[in-house]
Amino acid sequence: MNRRGFFKVGAGAAGGLLIGIYLPEKSRLAADIASPSKLNTYVHIGSDDTITFTIVKSEMGQGTLTSLSQILAEELDCEWKNIKTEIPSPEPQFGMMGAFGSLSVRTTYNTLRQAGAGARAMLIQAAAQKWGVDASQCRTEKGAVVNTATNASLRYGSLADAAAKLPAPKGAALKDPKSFKLIGTSVKRIDTPDKISGRAKFGIDTRIDGMLYAVLARCPVFGGKVAAFDATKAKAVPGVKQVVQISNGVAVLADNTWNAMEGRKALQIQWDEGPNATQTSAKIRQTFMDLTAKPGAVARKVGDADQALAEAAKKIEAVYEAPFLSHSPMEPMNCTAQVRADSCEVWAPTQIQTAAQQTAMAITKLPAGKIIIHTTFLGGGFGRRGGADFVAEAVEISKAAGVPVKLTWSREDDMQHDLYRPASYAKFAGGVDANGNLTAFTCRVASQPFAGLNNGVDRNAVDGIANLGYGSGIPNILVDNHPTETGIPCTYWRSVGYSHNTFFTESFIDELANAAGKDPVEFRRTLLAKNPRMLGVLNLAAEKAGWGKPLPTGHYHGIGLTDNIGSFNAQVAEVSVTNGKLKVHKVTCAIDCGVVVNPAIVEQQVQSGIVFGLGPVLRQAITIERGRVMQANFNNYDPLRIDEMPVVEVHIVPSMANPGGIGEATTPNISPAIANAVFKATGKRIRHLPIRQQDLV
Amino acid sequence: MAAIKFTLNDKSQTVDVVPQTPLLWVLRDTLGMTGTKFGCGMQLCGACTVHIDGQPRRSCGTPVSSVAGKNVRTIEGLSVDGVSHPVQRGWLEADVPQCGYCQSGQIMTAAALIAKSTNPTDADIDEAMRGNLCRCGTYQSIRRAVHLAAQYKAGKGGAA
Numbered sequence: 001m002n003r004r005g006f007f008k009v010g011a012g013a014a015g016g017l018l019i020g021i022y023l024p025e026k027s028r029l030a031a032d033i034a035s036p037s038k039l040n041t042y043v044h045i046g047s048d049d050t051i052t053f054t055i056v057k058s059e060m061g062q063g064t065l066t067s068l069s070q071i072l073a074e075e076l077d078c079e080w081k082n083i084k085t086e087i088p089s090p091e092p093q094f095g096m097m098g099a100f101g102s103l104s105v106r107t108t109y110n111t112l113r114q115a116g117a118g119a120r121a122m123l124i125q126a127a128a129q130k131w132g133v134d135a136s137q138c139r140t141e142k143g144a145v146v147n148t149a150t151n152a153s154l155r156y157g158s159l160a161d162a163a164a165k166l167p168a169p170k171g172a173a174l175k176d177p178k179s180f181k182l183i184g185t186s187v188k189r190i191d192t193p194d195k196i197s198g199r200a201k202f203g204i205d206t207r208i209d210g211m212l213y214a215v216l217a218r219c220p221v222f223g224g225k226v227a228a229f230d231a232t233k234a235k236a237v238p239g240v241k242q243v244v245q246i247s248n249g250v251a252v253l254a255d256n257t258w259n260a261m262e263g264r265k266a267l268q269i270q271w272d273e274g275p276n277a278t279q280t281s282a283k284i285r286q287t288f289m290d291l292t293a294k295p296g297a298v299a300r301k302v303g304d305a306d307q308a309l310a311e312a313a314k315k316i317e318a319v320y321e322a323p324f325l326s327h328s329p330m331e332p333m334n335c336t337a338q339v340r341a342d343s344c345e346v347w348a349p350t351q352i353q354t355a356a357q358q359t360a361m362a363i364t365k366l367p368a369g370k371i372i373i374h375t376t377f378l379g380g381g382f383g384r385r386g387g388a389d390f391v392a393e394a395v396e397i398s399k400a401a402g403v404p405v406k407l408t409w410s411r412e413d414d415m416q417h418d419l420y421r422p423a424s425y426a427k428f429a430g431g432v433d434a435n436g437n438l439t440a441f442t443c444r445v446a447s448q449p450f451a452g453l454n455n456g457v458d459r460n461a462v463d464g465i466a467n468l469g470y471g472s473g474i475p476n477i478l479v480d481n482h483p484t485e486t487g488i489p490c491t492y493w494r495s496v497g498y499s500h501n502t503f504f505t506e507s508f509i510d511e512l513a514n515a516a517g518k519d520p521v522e523f524r525r526t527l528l529a530k531n532p533r534m535l536g537v538l539n540l541a542a543e544k545a546g547w548g549k550p551l552p553t554g555h556y557h558g559i560g561l562t563d564n565i566g567s568f569n570a571q572v573a574e575v576s577v578t579n580g581k582l583k584v585h586k587v588t589c590a591i592d593c594g595v596v597v598n599p600a601i602v603e604q605q606v607q608s609g610i611v612f613g614l615g616p617v618l619r620q621a622i623t624i625e626r627g628r629v630m631q632a633n634f635n636n637y638d639p640l641r642i643d644e645m646p647v648v649e650v651h652i653v654p655s656m657a658n659p660g661g662i663g664e665a666t667t668p669n670i671s672p673a674i675a676n677a678v679f680k681a682t683g684k685r686i687r688h689l690p691i692r693q694q695d696l697v
Numbered sequence: 698m699a700a701i702k703f704t705l706n707d708k709s710q711t712v713d714v715v716p717q718t719p720l721l722w723v724l725r726d727t728l729g730m731t732g733t734k735f736g737c738g739m740q741l742c743g744a745c746t747v748h749i750d751g752q753p754r755r756s757c758g759t760p761v762s763s764v765a766g767k768n769v770r771t772i773e774g775l776s777v778d779g780v781s782h783p784v785q786r787g788w789l790e791a792d793v794p795q796c797g798y799c800q801s802g803q804i805m806t807a808a809a810l811i812a813k814s815t816n817p818t819d820a821d822i823d824e825a826m827r828g829n830l831c832r833c834g835t836y837q838s839i840r841r842a843v844h845l846a847a848q849y850k851a852g853k854g855g856a857a
Contacts (some may be wrong), residue, residue: 061796061833188792195797196788197779198732198772202798205731213726238698238715256726257735258718330736330744330798330832379734379798380832411737604795604838611834634741634830643823645836 017045017160019119020093042088043072043115045123049143049157051076051083057099057108058087058351059191060329060381061608062663063601064104066189070597071109074182075116075175078156079143085190087375090353092368098352100386100492102565102661105597109659113174119163121172126163127154177595177656186600191377203349203376206336206406212241212253214397214405215260218417219249221273221627222487226250233266242403243267246396248389253401257408276487276627281323281423284486284624288425288446296444296480297456300466303476308440312431315440316515318508320428321688322500323621325421325493326629326637331379332414335394338404339363343370344395349378351385359388363395382612383492387419415637416629420622421493422448423486424461424500428508436516438527441474443504446482450490458483463497464668465505469534469563473527488624494612498564498668503689506560506672511685520559520676521547533592534563536653537570540590544651545572554578555585558677560669565661567593571610573646573673577681580697584614584646584674592653593660602662603650609666610648615639617671619690703764706774716762721745723761724771732772732801736830743829746802747771753809772801775808784808787846795833803829807843811850817843 020042042054053072057064065085073080090097120140127145128135131152138145144153177183194200219225229250231243239259244251250267254260309315336347337360344364350356353373360371378385394407409417424447431440443465449458457466458481466479493499513523521542528535538561542548547557554576561570569591576583589606596602620637623630631637675686678696686695702711705728712723719738724730724747733756736744740755747756748770776782780789784807794800803826810817810825817825822843831839 061794063795188789189794191797192789192792192794193780195794195800196785196804197776198730198801199779200797201731202734204735205725207729207731256714256718256722258722258726259715328832330734330742330796330830332735377798378796380796382832408735411739411742600792604792604833604835607837608795608834611836612832633739634737635739639830639832640834640836641827641830642836642839643827645823645834645840648837 015161016047017119017122017164019043019115043119045119045156045160047157047160049079049082049155051078052086053083054086054088056088056094056097057104058375058378058381060099060351060378060385062104062605063189063598064099065191066187067105067597067601068108068112069190070182070187071112072116074180075113076120077140077143080182080187082143083190089372089374090357097354098386099381100351100383102663102665105659106566106661109595109597114172117172117174118169121169122163122166123156123159125166126159129162130154183595183597184599186598189601200377202331202379203336203347204331204334204379204408206347206376208336208338208347208404211336211404211406212401213255213257213260214251214253214394214407215257215264215410216246216249216251216393216397216407216413217264217267217269218413219271219273220416221271221277222489223276224271224273227270227272229267229269231267233268234263237263237266242401244397244400246393246400248393251397251407253397253403253405261410273627279487279627280625281623284423285321285425287484287486291446291482291484292425292427292444296482298478298480299457299462300477300479302471302474305440305442305476305478308476309429309431309442312439313434314515315429315431316511317427317429318511318685318687320426320504320507322424322503323623323689324423324488325616325620326415326418326622326631327382327384327493328415328418328637328639329380329382329384332411333390333409334407335390336404336406337394337398339395339399342366345372345374346391346395347374347376348391349376349385350388350391351378351381352388355386355388356391359392360395363392363399382494383496384418387491389419411634412632415631415633419489419491421499422450422461422490426465426501426504428504430508430512432512432516436518438474438512438516440476441468442478444480444482446484448486448488448490449483453483456483457481460497462501464501464562464564468505469531469561470509470524470527472530487627494609495564495664495667498562499613500689502560502562502668503671503675506669507675507686510672510676510679519548524559524561533568534561537561537568537590537592540651540653541570541572541588544590544649545574545588547572556677556680558673558675558680560671560673560676562665562669564668565664567591567660567662567665569665569669571666571669571673573670573677575674575677575681577678577696580693582618582678582691582696584644586647586649587670587673588649588651589666590651590653591665592655593662593665594655594657595659596652597659599652602652605662606650606666607648609664610670611640611645613667613670616689617674617691618644621690699762701761701765703766704768706770712761714761717760719757720747720759720761720764720769721756724756730771730773734798734801736799742799743806744799744802746805746829748805748809751809751812753806772805775804782808783849784811784842784846786849787842790845791838791842793835793838793842795835799829799831803831803839807839807846810843811847815851816847
C-alpha cells in the first residue's frame with residue numbers, strides 16, 4: 001500500500017468487518033497533519049449488510065455525506081441503500097477533523113476508493129475460502145460475492161466476520177473508471193428525505209434532559225467587556241432560572257428560548273467598550289488609503305513592473321474596494337453543552353470538531369478523551385462554523401450554571417458578532433504595449449489579516465492576485481501587501497481572499513482589455529495560452545453563452561474567471577440596466593473541477609456559490625460605526641431572494657484529472673462577470689462592492 | 698401563564714405558557730417539534746412558516762394566544778410519512794435541499810401556494826416564495842420542485 005491508502009482491518013465491537021482508513025489533509029488550516037500511521041475514518045460492514053460509514057466531514061449543504069459515500073460504495077460494490085453515515089467525535093488519530101477549504105472530496109477521493117477496493121477484496125477472499133475456490137473465480141455485485149462458476153452468491157453481511165480475520169490486502173486493484181456505476185452519476189442526496197420532513201436535526205434542534213435555554217448579552221463593541229450588571233429585573237421575568245456572567249458577557253437561562261430573550265432585554269449592563277469604541281468603516285478605509293501610498297511587503301515579483309509601466313504605450317490605474325461581509329447562515333450560531341466534573345459533552349453544528357474539542361478542553365481543563373463532540377447537521381457553514389466562539393460560550397455557561405444549556409444566538413447576535421470577511425482596498429496599475437499586449441501588472445492591497453503572516457504578507461489578502469491565473473502571460477508583475485489590524489474580528493468566508501480579489505482582478509483585466517482595444521474574451525485568451533484548463537472553461541462559457549452574438553435589446557454580457565481550490569470556472573453574466581435598475585437575467589458557467597463524483601451536486605454548488613456571491617454584488621455590506629456593526633437582520637443585510645435568481649446554466653468539462661473543490665469555486669467570479677456586463681451597459685466601471693445606485697445611472 | 702387550546706396537525710393541543718410567546722418557540726421548545734425553524738425573529742426570512750387555518754404564516758411573529766381555537770399545521774403534519782405530500786414529492790424529485798435549514802419553511806409556503814394555484818408560473822412562484830430566504834441558493838431547484846408538485850397534485854407525473 002502507498003502512504004495515501006494506508007488502512008487497517010479488524011472486527012467491530014459487535015462483530016462484522018471494521019476498516020480504518022487514513023484520509024490525508026492538506027491545507028494551511030491543517031497544521032497538525034496526521035501521520036500516515038493514523039486512521040481517521042472507518043467503514044463497518046455489519047452482519048445485517050448495513051455499511052456504516054464514519055465520515056469525518058460535516059454536512060453543511062455541500063453534499064459530503066452523499067459524495068463521499070458514493071466514492072466508497074463504487075469500489076466496494078455494495079447496495080447504495082445499505083449505506084448509513086455517522087460523524088464521530090474527534091479522536092487523536094483523526095488529526096485535524098474539519099470540513100473547510102472545499103477539501104472533502106479532493107482529499108479523500110483516492111483513499112476512499114482504495115478502502116472500498118480493499119474491503120471488497122477481503123470479502124471476496126472470505127467467500128473464496130468458504131467455497132474452497134480461487135478468488136479469481138469470484139466477482140461482486142450489489143453487496144454480494146458471486147461464484148462465477150456456480151452462480152452461488154453470499155451477501156457481504158454473511159462474510160463480514162470471516163473477512164475481519166483476514167490480513168489487510170496489499171493493494172487491491174481499483175476499478176477502471178470506465179466501469180464506474182456510481183461515481184459520475186447524479187445519485188439523489190442521502191439527506192434529502194430528512195430535510196423535507198422536518199426530521200433533520202440541526203444544532204439548534206438539540207434537546208437533552210434537564211437542559212435550560214440560554215441567550216447571551218455581549219458588548220456591542222468588538223473587544224468590549226462587562227463593567228457592571230444588575231440582573232434583578234431579568235430574574236423577575238417569567239421562566240428565567242439563572243443569570244451568569246462569563247468571559248464574553250452575561251447569560252440568561254430560562255425554561256424556553258423566548259423567556260431567555262425576554263430576560264436578556266431586562267438585563268441592565270454597563271459596558272467597558274474598550275479601545276475599538278470609536279472605530280468606523282470610514283476610518284478603516286482611510287487607514288487602507290494611507291498605507292497603500294507606500295510600498296508594502298512583496299507577495300509576488302516577476303521582471304521589473306515599474307520599468308515596464310514607465311515604458312508602456314498605455315498605462316491605466318484603478319482602485320478597487322470591498323466591504324466587510326457577514327456569513328449569516330440560515331441557522332444562527334448555537335451550541336448545546338453539558339459540563340460535568342469529570343466530562344463534557346458538546347452538541348454543535350461545527351465545521352471543525354477539533355477546534356470545538358480544544359476550546360472545550362481549555363475551558364473545562366479536561367483531557368480530550370473526556371470531551372465528546374456530537375456533530376449535528378449544519379444549517380449553512382460558509383466558513384463561519386470553523387470558529388469555536390459559540391462553543392466556548394455554551395461550555396462556559398454550562399460550567400458556570402452547573403446545568404446543561406442550549407445557547408441560541410438571535411439573528412442580531414449572529415450578524416453583529418460574526419467573524420467577518422475582511423474589508424479590502426487594492427490599488428492597481430497596468431500597462432499595454434503598442435500592440436495591445438499586457439506588459440505590466442501591479443497591485444498593492446491593504447486588508448486585515450486573520451490567519452497570520454508569511455514574510456510580512458497576508459496570503460488571504462493577495463490570493464487570486466499574487467497567484468493570478470494570467471500570470472504566465474504577463475512578463476512583469478509586482479504585488480505587495482499592507483496587513484493592518486482594524487479591531488474587527490475576521491475569518492474565512494466562502495472562497496476567502498478570492499471573494500474580493502477576483503472581483504478586483506477580473507474587473508481590472510477587463511479595463512486593460514478595453515485599454516488595449518480588445519474584446520475581453522479575446523484579450524484573456526492571449527494571456528491564457530499556457531493555461532489550458534482556464535482557457536478551456538473560458539472558451540466553453542463564451543461558446544455556450546453565445547459571446548459576441550446578438551442579445552435581446554438592452555442585454556449585455558460580461559465575463560469573469562477564477563482558478564481557486566483546484567478548480568477552474570468561467571461565468572458569463574447577462575444583465576440589463578433599466579432606469580438605474582440592474583437585473584441579472586442569466587449566468588452561463590463552465591466548470592472544470594476534475595473528476596466529478598456527483599454532477600447534480602456539482603451543479604447545486606455552482607448555483608449556490610453564485611447566489612452567495614450575488615448578494616454582496618447587489619447590496620450586502622457590513623459597515624462599522626462606533627466600533628459596532630450597523631446591520632442587524634435580513635432587512636438591512638438582505639440576501640438574494642428567489643425573484644432575483646438568474647437562470648444559471650452549468651456546463652461541466654469532462655475530465656479525468658484529480659478532483660478539485662466545488663463548494664467555493666463559483667463565488668469569486670460572479671461579481672466581475674456582472675460588473676463587466678454593467679460596464680458594457682452603462683460605460684461605467686464598477687470598482688466598489690456592493691454596486692451603488694450612482695454606479696447605475 | 699394561561700392555558701391556550703388549538704388544533705395542531707389535526708390533534709387538540711393545550712399549552713400553558715406566557716400568552717405573548719411566539720408560536721415558533723411554543724412549537725420548538727414547549728412541544729419539542731423542531732421541524733419549524735428559527736431564522737430571524739422578525740418575519741423576514743420565512744424559515745418559521747406554518748399554516749394557520751390553511752394560510753402560510755410566520756410563527757416567529759405570531760403570539761400563541763392568537764392561534765387559540767385555530768388550526769395550526771407544521772412540517773411534521775404535512776404528510777403522514779414526511780415525504781408524500783405533493784410538494785415533498787416535488788422536492789424529492791428535484792433533490793432541492795442543500796443545508797436544508799430553510800426547507801421546512803420553503804415547503805410550507807409552497808404547499809399553501811399549490812393549494813390555491815393549480816398551475817403556477819415562475820412569476821407566481823417567485824411572488825409567493827420571495828419571503829423565504831435560502832442562503833445556499835436552492836431557488837432554481839425550488840422553482841422546478843413547485844412545478845412538479847403542481848403536476849403531482851393534479852394527478853400527473855407518475856407514481857413517485
